[in-house]
Each structure stands twice: as C-alpha cells, then as structure tokens.
Amino acid sequence: MPAVVIVGAQWGDEGKGKATDLLGSRVDYVVKFNGGNNAGHTVVIEGEKYALHLLPSGILTPGCTPVIGNGVVVDLSVLFEEIDGLEARGIDTSRLKLSTNAHVIADYNRSLDKTTERFLGKRKIGTTGRGIGPTYADKMNRLGIRVQDLFDEKILHAKVEGALEQKNQILTKIYNRRAVGVDETVEELLSYVDRVRPYVTDTALLLHEALRRDETVLLEAGQATLLDVDHGTYPFVTSSSATSGGACTGSGIAPTEITRVIGIVKAYATRVGEGPFPTELFDEDGERLRVNGGEFGTTTGRPRRCGWYDAPVARYAARINGVTDFVLTKLDVLTGWDRIPVCVAYEVDGERVEEMPASQTDFHHAKPIYEYFPGWSEDISGARELSDLPANAQAYVRELDAISGSRISAIGVGPGREQTVVVHDLL
Numbered sequence: 001m002p003a004v005v006i007v008g009a010q011w012g013d014e015g016k017g018k019a020t021d022l023l024g025s026r027v028d029y030v031v032k033f034n035g036g037n038n039a040g041h042t043v044v045i046e047g048e049k050y051a052l053h054l055l056p057s058g059i060l061t062p063g064c065t066p067v068i069g070n071g072v073v074v075d076l077s078v079l080f081e082e083i084d085g086l087e088a089r090g091i092d093t094s095r096l097k098l099s100t101n102a103h104v105i106a107d108y109n110r111s112l113d114k115t116t117e118r119f120l121g122k123r124k125i126g127t128t129g130r131g132i133g134p135t136y137a138d139k140m141n142r143l144g145i146r147v148q149d150l151f152d153e154k155i156l157h158a159k160v161e162g163a164l165e166q167k168n169q170i171l172t173k174i175y176n177r178r179a180v181g182v183d184e185t186v187e188e189l190l191s192y193v194d195r196v197r198p199y200v201t202d203t204a205l206l207l208h209e210a211l212r213r214d215e216t217v218l219l220e221a222g223q224a225t226l227l228d229v230d231h232g233t234y235p236f237v238t239s240s241s242a243t244s245g246g247a248c249t250g251s252g253i254a255p256t257e258i259t260r261v262i263g264i265v266k267a268y269a270t271r272v273g274e275g276p277f278p279t280e281l282f283d284e285d286g287e288r289l290r291v292n293g294g295e296f297g298t299t300t301g302r303p304r305r306c307g308w309y310d311a312p313v314a315r316y317a318a319r320i321n322g323v324t325d326f327v328l329t330k331l332d333v334l335t336g337w338d339r340i341p342v343c344v345a346y347e348v349d350g351e352r353v354e355e356m357p358a359s360q361t362d363f364h365h366a367k368p369i370y371e372y373f374p375g376w377s378e379d380i381s382g383a384r385e386l387s388d389l390p391a392n393a394q395a396y397v398r399e400l401d402a403i404s405g406s407r408i409s410a411i412g413v414g415p416g417r418e419q420t421v422v423v424h425d426l427l
C-alpha cells in the first residue's frame with residue numbers, strides 16, 4: 001500500500017509536473033492536495049506540451065485516476081476551462097475525482113487578492129492574483145464555501161451572505177470598490193452544479209480503500225517547501241501547506257501510510273514573486289540561467305528570479321519533508337559554464353551559518369558562501385545513464401548528493417518524459 005509524496009524543495013517550478021508524469025504510468029491515483037490554480041506544471045509528452053494548473057498531472061496518464069483533495073482551493077471556471085482544453089486535445093478527463101470538502105474560490109476572493117496586493121504597494125507578496133490567499137483565509141475563518149455547499153442552495157445562499165457581510169465592508173469602506181451582490185455570486189456558483197456533480201466524491205474514503213487494495217497513490221504538491229505557509233519564508237509564501245505534512249491533511253491519508261517522500265530540486269534555484277533569495281543573481285549569469293532554462297512562469301508569464309544551487313535550502317527541505325529521494329532537475333541548463341558555484345553555507349552578520357536561519361531577519365541578511373565546481377560543455381540532453389554524463393557533471397551531482405541531506409535518485413536532462421537519468425528506482 002505505497003503512498004508516495006512529491007514535494008518541491010525550493011521556491012516552486014522545480015519540475016514536479018514532469019516527475020509526477022514520469023511515475024504516472026506506474027501509479028493508480030495522483031492526488032493534488034494543496035494550492036489551486038496558482039500552480040503551473042508544464043509536462044512534455046512526445047514533443048506535445050501541456051500546461052496544467054488545477055488538474056493533477058496524473059490526468060495525462062491513461063488508467064490513472066486524478067484526484068483533487070480536500071486541501072485544494074478550486075476555481076470552478078478554471079476547472080472546466082482546463083477540462084475542455086484537454087478534452088479538445090483528446091485527453092479523457094472523465095476519471096477525475098473532486099473532494100466534497102475542497103473549498104471553492106469565489107469571485108470576490110479573486111478581486112480581494114488583486115486589490116489587497118495593489119494596496120500593499122511596496123510590501124506586496126507578488127501573488128498570482130488567483131484568489132488563493134483570501135480563500136484559505138476564509139477556510140480558517142470558517143467563512144469558506146465548500147464543494148458540497150453547491151448541492152444545497154439554501155446553505156450556499158446563507159454562506160455567501162455571511163461571507164459578503166464582511167467582504168463588502170472591506171471592499172467598499174477600505175478599498176473603495178463596489179459591493180458584491182449575494183444573488184449574483186450564488187448564481188455564478190450554481191451555474192457549475194450539473195457539470196461538477198459527476199466528479200464529486202468522498203476522496204479520503206476512496207484513497208483509503210485504494211491503499212487497502214494495495215494500489216499506489218502519488219500525492220503531488222503544488223508550490224514548494226519555501227512557499228509553505230508554516231515552513232516557508234513567511235510572509236512571502238503561499239497560503240497552504242505545501243510540505244509532506246500537508247499531503248496528509250490535504251488528502252485525508254494518515255501519516256503512517258506514507259512510504260516515500262520525493263523532493264524535486266532544480267540544479268540551480270528560481271523564485272517568482274517577492275521575498276528573500278540569498279543566491280539570486282542580478283548579472284549575466286542570472287540572465288543566462290533564465291534564458292537557457294526557459295524560466296518564465298507557466299501561470300503568470302512573469303520572468304523567474306534565478307540563482308545558484310543553495311544546499312542549506314535543500315537540506316532544510318530534506319529535513320522538513322523527510323525526503324527519501326531527490327530528483328535533481330534541469331542539469332542540462334548548466335551546460336556551458338566554465339565553473340559552477342554552489343552555496344554551501346551562509347554568512348549572517350559576519351558569522352558562518354550552516355543551516356537555514358530560524359529568524360527571517362537573519363535569512364534576509366544571509367550572504368551565500370560558495371564553493372566552485374568545474375563545468376562541462378558537452379550536450380547532456382541524450383544521457384540516460386549516470387555514466388553517459390561527462391565526468392564533471394557526474395562530480396557536480398555527486399557533490400550535491402553529499403551536501404543536500406538525502407540521496408539524488410534521478411536527474412533531469414531535458415523537459416521530455418524520457419529525458420531522465422534514473423540512479424535509484426523511485427517507486
């Protein structure tokens with residue numbers, strides 16, 4: 001009864017979608033357990049590119065059941081846009097399951113996300129503007145709308161009314177915006193009822209029964225460790241639990257069921273939005289990583305901030321998530337540098353610090369201490385075995401393996417499903 005978790009080990013966009021897709025044919029269920037359509041996963045299959053936001057990457061694998069768990073926040077218009085887009089390309093989406101307990105992103109929360117960011121000005125988080133933060137805030141405030149509420153019009157009406165009593169005060173009195181009508185919101189949500197009904201189920205029970213039958217469940221995180229609301233660089237984080245603990249609360253699978261935790265880590269680092277990023281580059285190297293790695297957001301198209309590999313961050317992710325195996329992605333992007341810097345520790349106010357500082361102020365002050373490794377110039381995109389990699393690339397991987405807190409079990413050498421070097425089997 002294997003339940004395997006995939007998490008991002010840095011600030012997102014590590015290549016979780018590709019890793020999930022790679023394992024897809026060997027798993028029975030792929031579960032998205034946190035976040036919403038703030039995520040953007042690009043998966044390339046036989047040269048065809050798919051950009052997924054809300055749907056689990058397992059949707060692309062015939063025979064695999066994709067599940068949207070209770071920990072996810074669902075924008076219903078995006079859900080059906082994605083379903084229609086995939087169906088038009090011949091992908092069968094009928095197996096999708098959606099938790100009765102997942103929360104729904106109402107239009108007022110999309111507006112509040114964008115308006116709040118504008119009001120924060122210099123202090124903004126740089127959110128994706130999809131209504132994620134306000135919807136999770138409603139969940140915690142016990143003001144949220146859940147998928148099951150769509151099937152009881154009276155309850156739905158009462159809940160929307162309750163939420164809007166507060167929201168309209170904020171929208172009109174603080175943000176000087178128009179009040180949102182209860183009826184129009186209810187009507188919009190109800191317009192999806194018939195389409196959504198066939199997908200809705202008790203997903204926690206479904207997954208529990210699957211595990212009892214010895215089927216394999218893959219739990220796929222959106223975002224990443226450093227964007228986790230508890231363990232990330234708060235307040236520059238998303239509003240959900242993107243670490244392996246979140247896989248349990250966001251799916252209803254118990255911690256004792258988790259057999260493996262796979263951390264996805266890029267061979268360098270990127271970040272979108274605001275917040276600290278010690279190895280960030282502002283020079284030609286940063287630009288070269290951005291261009292070579294195609295580092296532009298799948299969701300918002302924003303250029304991603306780029307920097308060198310940060311080993312304390314990887315060790316932190318290994319520790320917080322209990323990573324058993326790392327997948328090191330995008331090694332091919334580093335081809336062509338004479339030497340490659342790796343951050344092995346930080347200098348914080350004159351002191352050498354080996355691990356992620358516990359204080360956010362210290363992390364803001366952290367300066368990377370680099371070690372330098374010789375680069376390679378050979379094209380590695382065709383490598384399928386460790387021995388296919390040039391000696392210096394192998395040495396770079398060995399070094400990261402030694403200092404990242406868990407073993408590196410697979411290496412990405414290109415965006416294609418098959419462009420992977422497997423060192424240890426992942427399932």
Ligand code: GDP
Binds near residue numbers: 017018040294332
């Ligand atoms: P996710 O959000 O973690 O799923 O990652 P994204 O899809 O947002 O970003 C990762 C990008 O890198 C995508 O465009 C992938 O197609 C691409 N990618 C994944 N693995 C590799 C790799 O090993 N090499 C290269 N060159 N691209 C990769």
Ligand code: IMO
Binds near residue numbers: 239
């Ligand atoms: P995937 O799953 C990278 C970032 C946003 C912003 C912060 C909060 O593709 O790795 P939010 O809209 O969630 O309230 O924004 O989190 N962010 C991501 N960055 N990859 C993602 O997802 C992200 N999802 C959110 O840029 O800084």
Ligand code: MG
Binds near residue numbers: 014040
């Ligand atoms: Mg992404």
